[in-house]
Amino acid sequence: MISFLSKLTGPQNDGMKRILGIFVLLMMVYVVTAIINPNFLGSYNQENLIRRTSLFGILGVGVAFVIITRGIDLSLGSVVCLVGVGVPWLIIDQGWPVPVVILIALGLPAVIGFCHGLLITKLKLQPFIVTLCGLLMYRGITRGFTGDQTAGFGTELKGLRWFATGEIPLRIGLDIPVPAVILMIIAILAGIFLNRTIYGRYMLALGNNEEAAKFSGINTDRMIILAYVISSGLAGLAGLLFVLDVNLAQPVDFGNFYELYAIAAAVLGGCSLRGGTGTILGVIIGTALLQVLRNMMNMAFLGFQRAEFAVIGAVILSGVIADELAKRAVARKRAAQKQK
Amino acid sequence: MISFLSKLTGPQNDGMKRILGIFVLLMMVYVVTAIINPNFLGSYNQENLIRRTSLFGILGVGVAFVIITRGIDLSLGSVVCLVGVGVPWLIIDQGWPVPVVILIALGLPAVIGFCHGLLITKLKLQPFIVTLCGLLMYRGITRGFTGDQTAGFGTELKGLRWFATGEIPLRIGLDIPVPAVILMIIAILAGIFLNRTIYGRYMLALGNNEEAAKFSGINTDRMIILAYVISSGLAGLAGLLFVLDVNLAQPVDFGNFYELYAIAAAVLGGCSLRGGTGTILGVIIGTALLQVLRNMMNMAFLGFQRAEFAVIGAVILSGVIADELAKRAVARKRAAQKQK
Amino acid sequence: MGKSFPGVRALKDVDLHIRKGEVLALLGENGAGKSTLMKILSGVQPRDEGDILIEGENVAIRGVQDALEHGISLIHQELNMATNLSVGANIFLGREPKKRGLIDETTIFTDSKAYLNRVGLDVDPQTVVGDLPIGRQQLVEIAKALSVKARILIMDEPTSSLSQNETNTLFQVIKDLSSRGVSIIYISHRLGEVEELADRVTVLRDGENAGDLLHSKINHDAMVRLMVGRDISQFYARTIHEPGNGVLEVRNLRTPEHPEHELNFSLKAGEIVGMAGLVGAGRTELLGTLFGVTPAVNGEITVCGEATAPQSPEEAIKAGIALVPEDRKQQGLILEMTVRENLGLASLKQESPKGLFLNDSREGEITQKIIQKMSVKTPSDRQVVQYLSGGNQQKVALGKWLAMEPKVLLLDEPTRGIDVGAKQEIYGLMEDLAKRGIAILFVSSEIEEVLGMSDRTLVMHEGRITGELSRDELNEESIMQLATDNPNAA
Amino acid sequence: GGGSSGGHKATYAFVSNGVDPFWTIAESGVKAAAADLGVHADVLMPAAGAVEQKSMLEDLLTRGTTGIAVSPIDSANQTDFLNMVAENTILITQDSDAPDSNRLVYIGMDNYDAGRACGALVKEALPEGGSVMILVGRMEQDNARRRRQGVIDEVLGRSHDPTRFDAPGSPVVGEDFTILGTLTDQFDRAKAKANAEDTLARNPDISAMVGLFAYNPPLILEALEQAGKLNEVKVIAFDEADRTLQGIIDGTIHGTVVQNPYMYGYKSIEVLKAIHEGRDHGAGDDGFINIDARQIRKDNVEEFWADLKKKLGKE
Ligand SMILES: Nc1ncnc2c1ncn2[C@@H]1O[C@H](COP(=O)(O)OP(=O)(O)OP(=O)(O)O)[C@@H](O)[C@H]1O
Ligand SMILES: Nc1ncnc2c1ncn2[C@@H]1O[C@H](COP(=O)(O)OP(=O)(O)OP(=O)(O)O)[C@@H](O)[C@H]1O
Ligand SMILES: [Mg+2]
Numbered sequence A, B: 001m002i003s004f005l006s007k008l009t010g011p012q013n014d015g016m017k018r019i020l021g022i023f024v025l026l027m028m029v030y031v032v033t034a035i036i037n038p039n040f041l042g043s044y045n046q047e048n049l050i051r052r053t054s055l056f057g058i059l060g061v062g063v064a065f066v067i068i069t070r071g072i073d074l075s076l077g078s079v080v081c082l083v084g085v086g087v088p089w090l091i092i093d094q095g096w097p098v099p100v101v102i103l104i105a106l107g108l109p110a111v112i113g114f115c116h117g118l119l120i121t122k123l124k125l126q127p128f129i130v131t132l133c134g135l136l137m138y139r140g141i142t143r144g145f146t147g148d149q150t151a152g153f154g155t156e157l158k159g160l161r162w163f164a165t166g167e168i169p170l171r172i173g174l175d176i177p178v179p180a181v182i183l184m185i186i187a188i189l190a191g192i193f194l195n196r197t198i199y200g201r202y203m204l205a206l207g208n209n210e211e212a213a214k215f216s217g218i219n220t221d222r223m224i225i226l227a228y229v230i231s232s233g234l235a236g237l238a239g240l241l242f243v244l245d246v247n248l249a250q251p252v253d254f255g256n257f258y259e260l261y262a263i264a265a266a267v268l269g270g271c272s273l274r275g276g277t278g279t280i281l282g283v284i285i286g287t288a289l290l291q292v293l294r295n296m297m298n299m300a301f302l303g304f305q306r307a308e309f310a311v312i313g314a315v316i317l318s319g320v321i322a323d324e325l326a327k328r329a330v331a332r333k334r335a336a337q338k339q340k
Numbered sequence C: 001m002g003k004s005f006p007g008v009r010a011l012k013d014v015d016l017h018i019r020k021g022e023v024l025a026l027l028g029e030n031g032a033g034k035s036t037l038m039k040i041l042s043g044v045q046p047r048d049e050g051d052i053l054i055e056g057e058n059v060a061i062r063g064v065q066d067a068l069e070h071g072i073s074l075i076h077q078e079l080n081m082a083t084n085l086s087v088g089a090n091i092f093l094g095r096e097p098k099k100r101g102l103i104d105e106t107t108i109f110t111d112s113k114a115y116l117n118r119v120g121l122d123v124d125p126q127t128v129v130g131d132l133p134i135g136r137q138q139l140v141e142i143a144k145a146l147s148v149k150a151r152i153l154i155m156d157e158p159t160s161s162l163s164q165n166e167t168n169t170l171f172q173v174i175k176d177l178s179s180r181g182v183s184i185i186y187i188s189h190r191l192g193e194v195e196e197l198a199d200r201v202t203v204l205r206d207g208e209n210a211g212d213l214l215h216s217k218i219n220h221d222a223m224v225r226l227m228v229g230r231d232i233s234q235f236y237a238r239t240i241h242e243p244g245n246g247v248l249e250v251r252n253l254r255t256p257e258h259p260e261h262e263l264n265f266s267l268k269a270g271e272i273v274g275m276a277g278l279v280g281a282g283r284t285e286l287l288g289t290l291f292g293v294t295p296a297v298n299g300e301i302t303v304c305g306e307a308t309a310p311q312s313p314e315e316a317i318k319a320g321i322a323l324v325p326e327d328r329k330q331q332g333l334i335l336e337m338t339v340r341e342n343l344g345l346a347s348l349k350q351e352s353p354k355g356l357f358l359n360d361s362r363e364g365e366i367t368q369k370i371i372q373k374m375s376v377k378t379p380s381d382r383q384v385v386q387y388l389s390g391g392n393q394q395k396v397a398l399g400k401w402l403a404m405e406p407k408v409l410l411l412d413e414p415t416r417g418i419d420v421g422a423k424q425e426i427y428g429l430m431e432d433l434a435k436r437g438i439a440i441l442f443v444s445s446e447i448e449e450v451l452g453m454s455d456r457t458l459v460m461h462e463g464r465i466t467g468e469l470s471r472d473e474l475n476e477e478s479i480m481q482l483a484t485d486n487p488n489a490a
Numbered sequence D: 001g002g003g004s005s006g007g008h009k010a011t012y013a014f015v016s017n018g019v020d021p022f023w024t025i026a027e028s029g030v031k032a033a034a035a036d037l038g039v040h041a042d043v044l045m046p047a048a049g050a051v052e053q054k055s056m057l058e059d060l061l062t063r064g065t066t067g068i069a070v071s072p073i074d075s076a077n078q079t080d081f082l083n084m085v086a087e088n089t090i091l092i093t094q095d096s097d098a099p100d101s102n103r104l105v106y107i108g109m110d111n112y113d114a115g116r117a118c119g120a121l122v123k124e125a126l127p128e129g130g131s132v133m134i135l136v137g138r139m140e141q142d143n144a145r146r147r148r149q150g151v152i153d154e155v156l157g158r159s160h161d162p163t164r165f166d167a168p169g170s171p172v173v174g175e176d177f178t179i180l181g182t183l184t185d186q187f188d189r190a191k192a193k194a195n196a197e198d199t200l201a202r203n204p205d206i207s208a209m210v211g212l213f214a215y216n217p218p219l220i221l222e223a224l225e226q227a228g229k230l231n232e233v234k235v236i237a238f239d240e241a242d243r244t245l246q247g248i249i250d251g252t253i254h255g256t257v258v259q260n261p262y263m264y265g266y267k268s269i270e271v272l273k274a275i276h277e278g279r280d281h282g283a284g285d286d287g288f289i290n291i292d293a294r295q296i297r298k299d300n301v302e303e304f305w306a307d308l309k310k311k312l313g314k315e
């Protein structure tokens, strides 16, 4: 198991250490919430948590690739909106056939990512600006073509919605939500891609030192474009699953701020915005932490619901501070030992 | 005049060139809108535009300092919220004396920025995470202490509100809104600070290469902290002016997304998120572009109001693309001439 | 071959040819265009005009990948590593062996171990490159170039941060390769190495061919004449100093990296003290501790009788200590800023009225003076430092301290990668500064330089000062014995 | 903050469709009812749309809440989910309904009718007719859509048809009145004010502006005041922001249409408790409990405001 985990975290040898702090924090939040409200551990709640983590986790894994190549993708939330609103709109309001719409939902975001990548590599535009324009455009376009109307499936398409709402029964009293299976597959593929294939290696290298990667004969542009394709593509998939789960999507706020959640999860999970580091497992733990914190507010501190974000912010901040202080204490101890 | 401008843009020798593209874009938007709706050029609309640009411009100038030191400040919008809601809440609902509240409104954000700076320099936390937690916390706290109630001045405090809504009559048929004067003073001070003082030079230096700056004896930590103090402090001032202008503020959404506008304006105006470059004049032009685009939608393309953000995104993107292509064409031409 | 950059014509009709198995030394002053030429050959930069022929065939090299396919491999002058990846991953970057579509880590591990052995570097291939000191990174870079199995191997100043031992190993490797038919283009400013190694010498001056020397004609003076266009006599311009009062006293100092050893030494005013040792001996760290970069664990540092414990470079500078770091790209210079801004950076505060505003005219005066004094080759003081040649960059890194009056000047590999002319100028400068009563401690891996320049020499080995040699005791032998901590030392 | 898990003591929850002063008034109704009836009730306001509302309801089920009163964001698409909630707890809707779901009771009013009441105020204010701009937070909410359509239909003297829809971008021209357009602001207050200003810049001779969300009328007033056009342009309001009520007293706003969010809140808890205890809750067969919207003009504003302040515990 450990060795499997370390395969997911890859050759950056401090990968596991970076994750440890955030993992401890996650466990602490778990324990505190469970003590205050035992229902927290109930299977219904745990399944909800797993489902939410899975949906947001897909976004996080996607953006991690971009962050590793030292980029940023602010357009994720708007891609979620485009797909999440577009799919029910096309199927229900416009009556397009389901397979065609699904193909568009998965293909169009990849094309969007490709365009982002082209602009960033070939025209050397700043990722922040390109994807900020994406953030503005895709939501604006969605609002335009739907006339700001809510789109949803009503009571139709139960079959397709299974991908988001379905559960696979296990013997252990906990059913596994289907999105969790999807995330698991994505995470394993992403982990292998990042740590065991040359392309992942190239991304890590160029994220740290683009020039060195170029000097080693790596087509860095192609790798960067690929990272944006992965990021947007997974955002499209997440958007599809989100709307299949919630069953309705409003152009004006569907997916709002999700890019920040995704980036925060990735950074909490050990990705540095300076590029070159990141682990898939860490991103998923980071996502879980954010979701569990929100759940905790509803489960244990309902009276403080208004201050929910304040609490989340404070917990994250104290978590990273404690993590940093702990690391320093360890380093000091080691230095002291050395002296003897 | 030109030499005064170049003093504001400073010694980075491509400063003016970077601004030129965005300035041309701004002019084009002006011309197009004026042709479609001549009311656009009317003094009432121009005064509105100047006032809005001034308010957002203060935010942009602040965040530019952080960006120049290679940081980012996502908490601006929430600081605007904290001050914008807190001031009327304290004065009207809690009955605190006005001078005390103003002092808090300007001092507290500076303290917040100081804390951000400390965490970023002394604990080496990532700016993104620290200020993201700020984004979550300050709005959450505001929502908590006000119980999500809208705060506003009603019909009181007209005197104080002059700072945001007042106008200084000029002979030329256009009155200058007071916030424009405030921005002008801030911009000139900021320009002088950045380009004519050693601290500005230190910030530019450490934004390019923090280690080398440290090796030159610069107290880089102090400079970085200062940048965050400036950024949060100006956000506090902007928050105060915003609420004086709008007269009511709701905790849940006051200032929402303003950090993105501010960062976008700074980046459009020539600041690189890689640190080390930026001009104050550019930031103000970038802010103006964003405000004029929003105004353009209402003035000239009312039928597309829904797609407002799509249009803004598209204009910005085509602007930066055109700018880049033009630069390349010029470079090619020059190279060709040289060869002869 | 021709190449222009904005404002500079880097190469003008340069010819270069090399035979199979030949070791060709490419010489020239800083900024002569050596690196540019090599970057073009290896596909890093496009050329403006000219052709590249391999075995009579005109080849198109449009990128690094093309060059690698033609068997051309380049070791860059400035280090270029993915510091987040392991040594092994860096060696095979871009050419990873694969097994079933995935990276074959085992092969990388074993193969890179072999290449590391060949360059005499004893590190685990799984070590992260960023954790290695710069000298060791240089060896990894060489191992990487070896792994390409190139027909033409270009080395752009591979020894600039290596000491005698590693250099000897490298020469073994080069001789071995050339005997197997690999052609090698070797760029260096250490003329002694060239004499030892080269079959032929090609010299560039100001972007043009200045002449060739065949094996038999290669000697120090001839090379210098071709490079500089005149003779340089009296290379090490040393006069014996009368050391003045004690300036720097170091007592029982423990550095954070080697806290098990206590370091003791002192410097007197007007003294030039050399510091020798092998790569990784801990010299850079000692200087870093004196300069407040890695504050001491404990111990005393006294400057002119005043105790100081610098916690940051700022404090060290206040105490009168200045440092020219080894890694000029990362630590010594702000590459994106101009020559003027870099030269002014350290002295801004003391030169500005009220310690706040910039003083433009004063800054201009000072920079002009330094540029002239050090003969920095730059189109103007507004040139961005990035675009200067390596040697001129080094002059800027040193120059910024001249505007101040430090009491102690620490130099870490001060002549790393700079040409003979510039070296001599820097020696001259050290000499001047010493005469003005500044105490100089300089770390160097070039033994000749240590022999030539120091009044006294300290030798380090694995974090310990293993000995001190006076000018009379100083010779290559005695240094090497202390540096390797040979118990049979004198 | 309670950690009380279900079972022993009944707990109720009131879930809004967003965060708004409107809901804060409802909240005081909820609190008052909870105090009067001796029960525990929480108020939850999703700040981020349907996704958040869904997870809030899920979390409430986990807690074992006895009964929930919710304002669905989009009833048609939330039917299945609401049915799932209804299976596990007592579910009623308030403010906006989910008629096809298994909710037991709906407490609210008809937004189309309220819109027509607002339109009537416009006609009162402008007996000669004129040009009107509508300002609203956002348009995809069912209540906003119906409210706006009610205004337009009444002003243009059309028949009663809640399903009609005019595109918001292009002008709707009638005999006496022209609806110039509808501007949205996505709850961004600065933008809402800018919308009002831009309207004045674009149509300097506009006759009236209608603000359909609680914060719109005060911001219209701000814009008018700064432009020196108070009383020149008529303002017709919706909801009961303090500034709106003050404006009616001052005569700068012609009138407003108010719902009764306080009663939404109070009634919701009352009804939930009645259902839980198996008592009669007073709704008819269709489960509809109507809480009327009222028109407030200069003549009844002071009395209304005094009553509101009392309910909010402000005086
Ligand atoms: N990217 C660039 N842009 C502008 N000028 C450049 C650039 N690269 C090199 N130059 C200029 O081209 C000339 C040749 O530089 P090059 O680096 O080839 O010199 P070099 O012979 O390798 O010197 P050194 O011995 O110091 O390494 C120098 O004048 C340098 O300033
Ligand atoms: N055998 C070794 N394997 C790995 N690291 C080593 C070894 N020996 C020393 N080091 C490391 O080398 C570093 C000392 O390098 P430092 O740069 O200070 O030495 P130096 O004498 O200045 O050498 P250089 O000439 O490379 O600058 C220390 O971090 C030490 O841990
Ligand atoms: Mg060179």
Ligand SMILES: [Mg+2]
Pocket: C283, C284, C285, C326, C412, C443
């Ligand atoms: Mg060293």
